[in-house]
Amino acid sequence: DTGVSQNPRHKITKRGQNVTFRCDPISEHNRLYWYRQTLGQGPEFLTYFQNEAQLEKSRLLSDRFSAERPKGSFSTLEIQRTEQGDSAMYLCASSLNNEKLFFGSGTQLSVL
């Protein structure tokens, strides 16, 4: 068990560019979550997968945000046409059914 892995750890991009983050959950975990955390705030729930099915996406911040989990294993979160307000830490978590969440260390996005 190597824990939840997120790549890259840091991403700096220019406004208007697209970015993609990857999350590798704990191998046997069927549920995967994405959260966003801004400075001075707690994590904010974005979306959730059970296996490859995205069961909740209404909390994604705008239609520029999308997530996939094509084979029910790793997941990607894409932000199109980034804005400065997208600068934040993006956290991934996984769980086995409804057991406790294990969080990754996050991807820190800076939009210049």
Added chain:
Amino acid sequence: AQSVTQPDIHITVSEGASLELRCNYSYGATPYLFWYVQSPGQGLQLLLKYFSGDTLVQGIKGFEAEFKRSQSSFNLRKPSVHWSDAAEYFCAVGAVSGGGADGLTFGKGTHLIIQP
């Protein structure tokens, strides 16, 4: 809508002293309550959780929390803090045990500073 309030943004405690971090929640049904700790560069780690039963919950690293329905509170306590406890602490509430379709709602966090 569910919400979590952590009234203290920063708390400073001397090493060896006792600690209490406050958490108040708003939730329409029986809540599932959690405390997480986040150290710099580290992922969130679950300290303890409450689902039902005994209202005093024991967690890792010597932490405990007490659920008080009448006060809508779930305060975190530790009898004697160590310098390694310095971190950000988050209280969270959810509809199910670990997440599910509603995810977890987190408070804004309390930054714990330990004085030598």
